[in-house]
Amino acid sequence: MQLSKRKKLEIIVEAPVLRRVEAFLAEAGVRGWTVLPSLAGSGDSGEWRSGDFTPGQEKRLIYALVTTEVADRVLTRLADFFADYPGVAAVSDVEVMRGDKF
Amino acid sequence: MQLSKRKKLEIIVEAPVLRRVEAFLAEAGVRGWTVLPSLAGSGDSGEWRSGDFTPGQEKRLIYALVTTEVADRVLTRLADFFADYPGVAAVSDVEVMRGDKF
Amino acid sequence: MQLSKRKKLEIIVEAPVLRRVEAFLAEAGVRGWTVLPSLAGSGDSGEWRSGDFTPGQEKRLIYALVTTEVADRVLTRLADFFADYPGVAAVSDVEVMRGDKF
Amino acid sequence: MVESLQLALTNLLTPAILFFLLGFGAGWFKSDLTVPEGAAKTLALVLMLSIGFKGGVEAARAGLSADFLKAAGVGLTLSFGIPILAFGVLRLISRLDRTTAAATAAHYGSVSIVTFVAGTEFLRVSGVPFGGYMVAVVALMETPAILSALILAGGGAAGRQGLRGELFREVALNGSVVLLIGAFLVGLLSGDAGMSKMEVFVGPVFQGVLVLFLLDMGLVAARRLSAARSLTLPLVAFAILMPLASSVLSLGLSLLLGLSPGNAAVLAILAASASYIAVPAAMRIALPDADPGVYLTLSLAVTFPFNLVFGIPLYTAATAALFG
Amino acid sequence: MVESLQLALTNLLTPAILFFLLGFGAGWFKSDLTVPEGAAKTLALVLMLSIGFKGGVEAARAGLSADFLKAAGVGLTLSFGIPILAFGVLRLISRLDRTTAAATAAHYGSVSIVTFVAGTEFLRVSGVPFGGYMVAVVALMETPAILSALILAGGGAAGRQGLRGELFREVALNGSVVLLIGAFLVGLLSGDAGMSKMEVFVGPVFQGVLVLFLLDMGLVAARRLSAARSLTLPLVAFAILMPLASSVLSLGLSLLLGLSPGNAAVLAILAASASYIAVPAAMRIALPDADPGVYLTLSLAVTFPFNLVFGIPLYTAATAALFG
Amino acid sequence: MVESLQLALTNLLTPAILFFLLGFGAGWFKSDLTVPEGAAKTLALVLMLSIGFKGGVEAARAGLSADFLKAAGVGLTLSFGIPILAFGVLRLISRLDRTTAAATAAHYGSVSIVTFVAGTEFLRVSGVPFGGYMVAVVALMETPAILSALILAGGGAAGRQGLRGELFREVALNGSVVLLIGAFLVGLLSGDAGMSKMEVFVGPVFQGVLVLFLLDMGLVAARRLSAARSLTLPLVAFAILMPLASSVLSLGLSLLLGLSPGNAAVLAILAASASYIAVPAAMRIALPDADPGVYLTLSLAVTFPFNLVFGIPLYTAATAALFG
Ligand SMILES: Nc1ncnc2c1ncn2[C@@H]1O[C@H](COP(=O)(O)O)[C@@H](O)[C@H]1O
Ligand SMILES: Nc1ncnc2c1ncn2[C@@H]1O[C@H](COP(=O)(O)O)[C@@H](O)[C@H]1O
Ligand SMILES: Nc1ncnc2c1ncn2[C@@H]1O[C@H](COP(=O)(O)O)[C@@H](O)[C@H]1O
Ligand code: NA
Numbered sequence A, B, C: 001m002q003l004s005k006r007k008k009l010e011i012i013v014e015a016p017v018l019r020r021v022e023a024f025l026a027e028a029g030v031r032g033w034t035v036l037p038s039l040a041g042s043g044d045s046g047e048w049r050s051g052d053f054t055p056g057q058e059k060r061l062i063y064a065l066v067t068t069e070v071a072d073r074v075l076t077r078l079a080d081f082f083a084d085y086p087g088v089a090a091v092s093d094v095e096v097m098r099g100d101k102f
Numbered sequence D, E, F: 001m002v003e004s005l006q007l008a009l010t011n012l013l014t015p016a017i018l019f020f021l022l023g024f025g026a027g028w029f030k031s032d033l034t035v036p037e038g039a040a041k042t043l044a045l046v047l048m049l050s051i052g053f054k055g056g057v058e059a060a061r062a063g064l065s066a067d068f069l070k071a072a073g074v075g076l077t078l079s080f081g082i083p084i085l086a087f088g089v090l091r092l093i094s095r096l097d098r099t100t101a102a103a104t105a106a107h108y109g110s111v112s113i114v115t116f117v118a119g120t121e122f123l124r125v126s127g128v129p130f131g132g133y134m135v136a137v138v139a140l141m142e143t144p145a146i147l148s149a150l151i152l153a154g155g156g157a158a159g160r161q162g163l164r165g166e167l168f169r170e171v172a173l174n175g176s177v178v179l180l181i182g183a184f185l186v187g188l189l190s191g192d193a194g195m196s197k198m199e200v201f202v203g204p205v206f207q208g209v210l211v212l213f214l215l216d217m218g219l220v221a222a223r224r225l226s227a228a229r230s231l232t233l234p235l236v237a238f239a240i241l242m243p244l245a246s247s248v249l250s251l252g253l254s255l256l257l258g259l260s261p262g263n264a265a266v267l268a269i270l271a272a273s274a275s276y277i278a279v280p281a282a283m284r285i286a287l288p289d290a291d292p293g294v295y296l297t298l299s300l301a302v303t304f305p306f307n308l309v310f311g312i313p314l315y316t317a318a319t320a321a322l323f324g
């Protein structure tokens, strides 16, 4: 079975800006992604916990499998974004089936 | 502290077929996995968003730590599956404690 | 755009012990993490499924981007922990922006 | 005629309909108003539990009449038959592929429970009596359409992928069917004694739950409509004319079999309504290649609002004209 | 006797019990009917808030009688003592390891709030009066069993792992205990004036909430039962005979201390009931090696349905026979 | 005076306030009692739907008086103006950075819907009449404060990041504003006929929903307070004195314009209240650098409990003294 090398992006941002970041992905040529919920977290901007009434602070994890070039474009765009907004982004190596999908 | 090299599988499928894919995992010898919810996504078969009344289109992310052979067996089985159903799968390198658990 | 090599920790534990494990992370010097919910799973201690009324068995996935030393400290502490409690932990290589955040 | 118009206006000024329109407006202008998903599901459970239970208690009071068997016969015939008609029309007027056309057709053969609730509320206000057992007919009409659609599509992926079990469960043990029939039986068995405990819950509390649910339906319908990419003029026309055709068909069958006017009106409303819960879920398993952007948008965002606001008074007036 | 049978039948034909059976059937045949998790938790909150509040208002009306202290004494004794008996029996008749046996025993010493609700509804219908303060006894009986179990298991992982704080919080500040006692105090303080605002909510609305919750319990119990791998005949026998033994024990103590028949009946029902919310959560911290496949299946999927359907009328009849 | 004290005590012994205190206690001692997030959001929806609808029906009954325009004018002035005062005070007495001070100021210019609900309940019990249209004034006061804050902060990140659309939507199409105004219009249009269907839901059921919601607010407020790191004495003083100042300001304006005592009392309560739903969500988009640890803790964990327990009777008594 044939596997292709791709990149995995994991981006954590706050719920209110999710649609904006999704727009970045689309512009950068990401062809597919999945958004996961989260329950709690901690970072430079403090701790939060869902249910503790922190409207607008809930985080979303965006999971996207992409090519190296697309990953670069997304990260470049995000560098600007994270200058203003809380969140983190990480990229790692993966192998996928049906490489032409990404 | 002793770490062992294993593979991490991440498989995204639609909720109605989750149990079917879990059955594949069990047949392929996966000894443990965890299913995560998701809130939104996009792919070749279009965009979806939980709460937008898209019954049957919510996605699940299956996260499984496995040996290389088991990973291969799962992926082979999934190749057939993804011919008909939406979703993606990725495999990457990880290190785990208590390697004999996997 | 400048990326730095870091480690990604993914730790799956049961909800009632989540705060304890978060305390380990803080003690080990982890500066940020995110907790994800899960819906179902399977492992040596059996299968579970949210909604099946399995109070205390729901799992949480803790996602943390850290330096290699911090990863080692966390894993050492967790080795003891997993002697008594169900769960798994995995570590893998990632690249992040703004490396000084981690 | 004047009376019908007045009743139609009364329908429009009901809190339930007004809250639906509020939700629709909020969704259309992209307000961030949302009903949490778990809450929406729970409200749907309460609606089905309540209408099933009330129908059962009423059936226990009145007994089953011969009309029940006739109504069940008409309902089953329509659920099996409407998809064939709908499929033919869709292939003729649109460029939908075979699978999407079949899946869409299934939605129109099946029924919408909220349309049923709104319709029966309207009949009550209009003073048109009908059998409590019609709830059982709703349940009977939910799933046959799925089988018709599978035949029309020439089988689906479920067979190839070993998902037949899931499909069967989705169809035969579908949560809403089970709850509707089950609550009906509970009402039948516990009768007036049971009703004395439940009447506030299935009565005035139900009104509030209905209003919240319709607010959510409005939000969801508007969002779907404004996100729709695959909506062409022929498809929209289909989503409005098909219900009209189905209700005429239903009224004809009811006249033929000599059903009571009230039951005929309920059947006309059911025939015109399109599913947006049970059928889409089954289609994701049976026909994963069919495009939900088509079938959900048509049934939920076009046909449902049309029926709620215009269709229900219309079918009621038509029944009165034909049976009166 | 005839009257007891008739009451037992009345119990069976209650909407609450019928919806439980509906849920059980739907779960057994793997229907996809489900109550969203958040909704189930919220329903549980409403139940506890309502019964606590009602108990408090009634206690404010009637004042605390000497019977309260006696009932509290019996309740505490049973919650501490039953686990010891249960543990002995389990080790004798089954091959459960020490930890799982101790954890299971804890469930039977503690109580089930929904069993209490169903039981007191039944007593009301049967015309048996009891003290509103019995709600406080429910809260007292929730946690002592956990301590007994820890001693029986020879300590747990919580100590070794520095989780004593979590365990203490789980036990002493357990949400359901806090809400029950808290709502009781609210009722006590706000009295009839408060009741005038809340009576529809804690009365007829409560009935609907109870029905939905029992539907969910039925679903969950059946799913658990059909997924159970570790269920042996001796364990099932234990889950049915242990409640009988506990209720006999409780009735004996109540007779000895001269409790009122109504309070004795409530205590018998509580003694027979087994926890499935507070105790399992505590066990995941205290004794993570114990097998939830055993303790949850027994308490939730065997003992709870047994008590709901057969046990409650039985314990009530036994009390009447002994105290009458 | 004696009467005021007695009314204040009555306020304290209301189930709603007592459940808030229960939640606060449970949260403070770290009980694991929690209300699921989806449930809390749904309860908030029910509250807004109910108060909007009731206000609309009352406005339909009484008609709009000239007092409405005056009250709206006072409300808008306060919502724009209070942030400027609050910002000045905060910069003077604390070391908050410009952005956090502006964001905090926005919260105090806007309003808290639950404070409004509790306040109007208190006025009803105290026999003080006011206009149903005051619900519309609540909606008008929700968002102007956000604009003031943006100006005070010298613009925000939203512009730089292309998030202006999101911000506009958050502000102008904010779910709670849309639902409040929409439900008000529904009540206005459907009038007494609509009320006859909804009265149990928006009346006695509403009481139960309010109690559950306040329980949750208590839990959340206590958790926020005990986790607060950035709370200094000057900030706490601000969170208690600012509401007093705002209510005095509001009463002055009301006297000037000759508002009715009831409407003036409502406005004083609204002026004193601080937002903790609409504004924080807008601030996450507009001013992501501002510290939610400051603004949420102050408005939710200090000002809200203060107003609920002490403020409401105080502002009512002050109105009576000034207008009586
Ligand atoms: N090192 C990290 N690993 C995982 N998640 C993180 C990390 N740092 C921050 N986060 C998440 O991103 C959110 C915002 O982070 P920050 O911008 O550092 O305040 C936090 O609340 C966490 O949910
Ligand atoms: N490249 C990707 N990265 C992450 N998730 C994806 C990706 N492509 C698709 N998905 C997810 O899988 C679902 C189905 O994908 P598809 O088969 O492309 O329609 C989407 O709705 C996404 O949730
Ligand atoms: N190999 C694995 N991959 C992913 N998740 C796992 C794995 N093994 C166990 N888990 C998760 O950890 C929980 C406890 O596992 P265990 O300690 O094996 O009983 C399971 O219920 C799963 O949710
Ligand atoms: Na139909």
Ligand code: NA
Residues within 6 Å of the ligand: E082, E107, E108, E109, E110, E111, E112, E246, E270, E271, E272, E273, E274, E275
């Ligand atoms: Na017990």
Ligand code: NA
Residues within 6 Å of the ligand: F082, F107, F108, F109, F110, F111, F112, F246, F270, F271, F272, F273, F274, F275
């Ligand atoms: Na204010």
